[in-house]
Amino acid sequence: MMVNNVYSITKKEILDNIRNKWIIILTIIFTVLTLLASYAGSVTSSGWQDLSSTINSMILLVQYLISIIALILGYSAIIGEIEIGSMNSLLALPTTRNEILLGKFFGLGTVLSISIFIGFGLAGIIIGLNVGKVNYGEYLFFIAASILMGLVFLSIGFFISTLFNKRSTAMGAAIFTWVFFAIIWLFIIAALVIVSNPSIMDVNASQPPQSINIETPEIFYISEFFNPISSYSELVNLNVGNIDTVSYEDMISGPPDYINSVNMFISMCVWLFSFQFLAFWRFNKKDI
Amino acid sequence: MSTKTIRCPQCKNKVTVQGNPGEKTNIVCPNCKAKGVFTFPAPIPEKDKTNYTDAIEVIDLSKSFNGFTAVNKVTFSVHKGEIFGFLGPNGAGKTTTIKSILDLIHSDSGTIKINGINIHENKKDAKKNVGYLPERVAFYDNLTALQNMYFYAEMKNALKSECKKLLEDMGLSDVINKRVGKFSKGMVQRLGMAQAMIGSPPILILDEPSSGLDPRGSVLIRNKIKQLQKNGATIFLSSHILSEVQEICDRVAIINKGDIVAKDSVSNLRQKLNLKPKLTLELEEMTDKIKKVVHEIPGIVSVQIINKIINITCNSRTKSKVIIAIEKAGGNIINLHTSDPSLEQVFMKFTE
Numbered sequence: 145m146m147v148n149n150v151y152s153i154t155k156k157e158i159l160d161n162i163r164n165k166w167i168i169i170l171t172i173i174f175t176v177l178t179l180l181a182s183y184a185g186s187v188t189s190s191g192w193q194d195l196s197s198t199i200n201s202m203i204l205l206v207q208y209l210i211s212i213i214a215l216i217l218g219y220s221a222i223i224g225e226i227e228i229g230s231m232n233s234l235l236a237l238p239t240t241r242n243e244i245l246l247g248k249f250f251g252l253g254t255v256l257s258i259s260i261f262i263g264f265g266l267a268g269i270i271i272g273l274n275v276g277k278v279n280y281g282e283y284l285f286f287i288a289a290s291i292l293m294g295l296v297f298l299s300i301g302f303f304i305s306t307l308f309n310k311r312s313t314a315m316g317a318a319i320f321t322w323v324f325f326a327i328i329w330l331f332i333i334a335a336l337v338i339v340s341n342p343s344i345m346d347v348n349a350s351q352p353p354q355s356i357n358i359e360t361p362e363i364f365y366i367s368e369f370f371n372p373i374s375s376y377s378e379l380v381n382l383n384v385g386n387i388d389t390v391s392y393e394d395m396i397s398g399p400p401d402y403i404n405s406v407n408m409f410i411s412m413c414v415w416l417f418s419f420q421f422l423a424f425w426r427f428n429k430k431d432i
Numbered sequence: 433m434s435t436k437t438i439r440c441p442q443c444k445n446k447v448t449v450q451g452n453p454g455e456k457t458n459i460v461c462p463n464c465k466a467k468g469v470f471t472f473p474a475p476i477p478e479k480d481k482t483n484y485t486d487a488i489e490v491i492d493l494s495k496s497f498n499g500f501t502a503v504n505k506v507t508f509s510v511h512k513g514e515i516f517g518f519l520g521p522n523g524a525g526k527t528t529t530i531k532s533i534l535d536l537i538h539s540d541s542g543t544i545k546i547n548g549i550n551i552h553e554n555k556k557d558a559k560k561n562v563g564y565l566p567e568r569v570a571f572y573d574n575l576t577a578l579q580n581m582y583f584y585a586e587m588k589n590a591l592k593s594e595c596k597k598l599l600e601d602m603g604l605s606d607v608i609n610k611r612v613g614k615f616s617k618g619m620v621q622r623l624g625m626a627q628a629m630i631g632s633p634p635i636l637i638l639d640e641p642s643s644g645l646d647p648r649g650s651v652l653i654r655n656k657i658k659q660l661q662k663n664g665a666t667i668f669l670s671s672h673i674l675s676e677v678q679e680i681c682d683r684v685a686i687i688n689k690g691d692i693v694a695k696d697s698v699s700n701l702r703q704k705l706n707l708k709p710k711l712t713l714e715l716e717e718m719t720d721k722i723k724k725v726v727h728e729i730p731g732i733v734s735v736q737i738i739n740k741i742i743n744i745t746c747n748s749r750t751k752s753k754v755i756i757a758i759e760k761a762g763g764n765i766i767n768l769h770t771s772d773p774s775l776e777q778v779f780m781k782f783t784e
């Protein structure tokens with residue numbers, strides 16, 4: 145593995161994305177959304193909220209937005225270059241496919257990370273200047289977790305990019321992937337929870353959920369490892385105080401021991417590296 | 433440990449020395465006492481022990497796509513320092529072969545060597561010898577011509593300082609800081625050629641180098657290819673412009689339906705096909721006598737007479753006889769044109 149080649153490709157990707165204004169656009173999106181979420185995100189109070197409350201307002205939006213943006217960046221990374229023809233010249237150079245893939249991943253990962261960091265960071269500073277109660281540690285953790293989720297979906301996007309022979313098909317697959325993890329997954333889990341614990345339906349129909357003590361099915365907790373959005377959401381929930389997201393935890397007894405920050409972090413890393421590995425494997429087999 | 437016998441440069445006395453390859457040994461002539469240092473020859477690298485005269489060797493290359501055989505046991509070699517034309521109709525397997533040489537696609541079987549290095553065993557070292565201009569040239573549209581060139585120079589571990597000179601050579605000096613996305617097709621093609629030449633690779637694989645170029649651009653590329661050959665480079669050229677191939681290529685290979693159907697110099701291929709030169713004569717006046725005489729000349733393959741113009745296909749030696757016969761028959765030749773069989777004719781014959 146030649147570090148120089150990876151570095152050159154990373155640098156080129158960053159330069160390319162600076163010139164096509166992706167970094168600027170993403171940064172503005174993240175800043176504006178964070179400020180909006182902080183200023184107008186609460187139904188119970190008006191004006192600026194502290195950072196914990198801002199995270200609370202943003203978490204749902206962020207997990208859907210970053211995942212789709214990362215998939216958009218990732219799905220065309222390889223197939224896009226193959227389709228326009230520049231991959232031919234790139235692969236004819238004294239480099240390997242792994243170096244190309246890694247360089248492109250680092251480049252686009254840097255673009256995404258910088259956009260999230262500056263976008264959220266800038267908004268965090270503005271919010272911090274307007275409210276008294278500020279916990280920058282939690283906010284930095286939230287930014288780091290968001291970057292990690294972005295990289296996971298970028299990795300999935302890269303695999304999709306190596307999997308198909310047409311950019312349009314890869315785009316369709318990327319959209320479906322997002323719909324699956326962001327929407328369909330919720331229905332699947334809801335169905336599994338209900339099926340595995342039929343009393344929930346009866347209880348919900350007659351009484352407010354907080355007044356009862358029901359056993360959450362094991363499958364709900366296990367499922368969090370199988371969706372990077374759920375892992376991210378749980379990771380933030382466990383580490384950022386005052387979070388009041390719409391989740392099942394509020395109506396159930398405490399989660400099992402294996403639902404902890406370390407396991408959620410490992411889960412996301414497994415997602416990241418396994419799809420990166422799959423992308424390497426697939427790209428090395430691919431005819432250009 | 434090896435033993436060498438050398439002669440003393442002063443007294444010519446024979447001196448025997450022992451040492452390892454690459455080792456320096458101090459020696460004193462026992463006769464004249466002259467002192468000197470002898471260096472044992474360095475070991476010859478394994479790959480250089482064979483005298484590689486071929487820049488590219490393709491042996492029994494096969495590749496199928498979903499049951500369709502794109503190339504079938506293709507074998508040919510490109511000698512060092514030559515311009516080699518690679519021809520074939522659309523879908524014959526040209527691009528598959530070129531992409532296999534560069535390992536862009538994975539061949540089903542066969543061996544490919546670039547300067548003696550097996551591409552499947554040592555991709556990076558093999559590719560260090562190659563500059564490639566793909567059929568469909570594309571660059572990073574958001575970057576300028578110079579930024580694109582710098583990127584490729586970095587990847588090839590070449591000097592960035594040569595990029596400007598290469599762009600100037602390809603007539604792009606005015607647009608080095610312009611985004612490639614705003615380039616015309618011809619400009620992108622020239623940039624592709626400049627990119628292929630970065631690092632002065634000993635082998636250039638050029639797939640349709642004149643594609644999308646105006647006549648001036650085509651001449652520029654053609655002259656560049658000739659110049660590169662003079663400087664010692666080997667050129668592997670795929671082109672549909674047969675006149676261009678005929679003009680600059682030392683040898684050609686023709687591929688048809690995945691098989692190599694011919695490989696030789698253009699003149700040798702003409703001879704193999706027994707293709708004859710063509711003679712076109714325009715006369716001041718056409719008479720029946722001339723028509724009769726022309727048909728009776730020995731060595732004539734075919735005669736076609738249209739008004740005052742006679743098209744004759746014949747042996748090279750017969751051409752002068754035709755002219756003499758027509759003049760003897762009272763004909764007055766006002767225009768004469770001879771043409772050797774073109775590569776196009778050769779190509780058409782082999783790809784029928």
